[in-house]
Amino acid sequence: MTSAGDDHDDYDAHQIGPHCASPPQSVPAEAAAVSGVRLAALISGRLKWLNGTVLHYYFFDKEEDGSTVTLADGGTAFVSWVGDQTQRAAVRAAFEQWKSLGIGLEFAEVTDRAEAEIRIGFMRGDGSWSYLGRDALGIPIGERTVNYGWRLDTPHGRTTALHEIGHVIGMPHEHQSPFSGLVWDEEAVYREFSGPPNSWSRPKIFHNILRKLDASEVDGSLFDYRSVMEYAFGPGLILEPEEFRRGLVPPGGLSAADEEFARRWYPGLAPAGPPRLAAFTSMPLGLAPGRQADYLIIPEGTRDYTVATFGDSDTVLGLFEEIDGEPRYVRADDDAGTERNSTVTARLVKGRRYIARVRLYSTRGSGQTAIMYW
Template sequence: MTARYCSLAQQPAPAFAPGLAAERLGALMSGRRMWVNGTVLHYCFFDGGDDGSVIPVPGSGGTRRVSWVGAEEQRDVVRDCFREWQGLGLGVRFAEVADRSEAEVRIGFQEGDGSWSYVGRDALLAGLNERTMNFGWDLTAPGERVTALHEIGHALGMQHEHQSPFAGIHWDDEAVYADLAGPPNFWSRDRAFFNVLRKLDPAEVNGSVWDPQSVMEYPFGAGLILEPEQFRRGVQPPGALSPLDKEFALRWYPPLDAPRPAALVPFRSAPLSLGPGEQADFAVEPPETREYTVGVFGAGDSVVVVFEERDGEPRFLAGHDDGGAPHNAVIRARLVKGRRYFVRVRLYSGWGSGETAVMCW
């Protein structure tokens, strides 16, 4: 029987300035969905009220609301999977909150709507009352816990492994379309193409080799893959985090065991000696309450995020991604004397001569 598959919704392709050098474009594609390390990703579960989808009632001409609220045993599976990812020692942390206005990841349980998640920072594109992750079937059923591990992998920025151009998979396209058109997925050809047959850009994938053991790999039955020959009988990942899954996550989100962040003093620039994908962290303790500007200088593409420390935890305040643009990232935010702030800068790539730097003024 065909497995139930994660069904990502198609998002608009990123718009980069024309004429970017291939190396610079590749760096942007690689990191554009990844969070800055040190982020606390807050997640919430929809809890009723006006939450849910309005769907048509066949034959009546009317509509009804379908709830996004999940039973507590379903929520517990998701919580447990967040803990498993966290247990790797990631520099990104997860925290459950009750207020959806504080959550970057908003989770619903609508049966029949498939299981899916926004990929990484794409979650920030969703409206406050929209889901960024959904579970469409019983997570407590045998073998279905992996669905939650898989969707959290997407939330961290990971892609479908079988869509890697490094896999060398030659599909029997019509067999794939026919298989996914039937139960339990009932996918259109467009959805099957987007989630299975479409090849990702090499810069977007989770690593430089295909990992058929990955939690981001679908199980496939016999007759769908023509090559490599050893997978003609199908692909059956074990349904757990593979060594390469863990390696990828820890490469992007290494443990935060670094010393206290350097101070970023107003009107004094701090040099950024970073390689592609590397990050620098700074602490700001404003001497007065006013609007400040935080900006990056130099020939480089970067994402800059300012967090405010609240109850010992960094909470997102403002961010700017200048990736692919001719100008540098600049953030304006009101900082309050007596509070502590963190500035995190992740470099996509340097594309010119000279050093890059960050300043607060």
């Protein structure tokens, strides 16, 4: 990410609004068993989607979609998750702006929540937040994976819409980068964010602002205050660098480094399509760490098949079926941090088209890796 330059704007109170409060990121159970470069590759890549994934998003739209909250007087009230058409249009526009970068992810709106990996609510008073990347897959279908807690038809709101989708594709908060060099007046931060409009608890303030990410959790070694993943901060919160003592206000929208991140993790897909994988024939992966390859499977009979990777490596393997020209998720396996290989078994239908997608975290030993199905 790019370094902050001397053209940083002075603090403008009108540019400070409520902030995103992301849920805690899941911790890989296998992390304790690995270390070094292998662990860093696991952490930085495990919540990214397989390139070429179609992320289906759904807007909660039922009368009963909402939460019952406790009021200050001890009573309760029902607060809806349903957003109006202006709110939905702002989110659609944000998805389209990320897609317009030419990335290999697709975004498709669906009207059935059971088909959606990303489920979006607009609950006022609950803040704006999103689960990070593939953490969304562990959330029950009746629950939100993204929430927008304020209007999106303002400059701050449009940036919020882009920011939460940044989390959706696996981007953390920029100010929590270990390379930011930010030194906080911690008690001032706690006072600021414990009051309106955020009204956060101390643990939530620590998780979303003061906690430094591990170097393996971030992409790149430089701090980019222009990033859409950066908060705006008022004066008196940051002690160092001196240039941010009067406040840190990103310009809004996607920075050049944001765009570079998206294109690097999700490069545009080659129009020629993936090579065909023959049954019982292994094919070398030949991947660098962090890269991905797709393979076409057209079974010659209807039965249960197994697709697996081979070699001393950490990989995530996903199987998709092409339905009306769109790859739809079947199942996946992630062997990162274990001594086994990723393996998927599923019933495949003769003549149908399936895509096996492999992303490599890291290799060990000889570094020879391969994929095969049988």
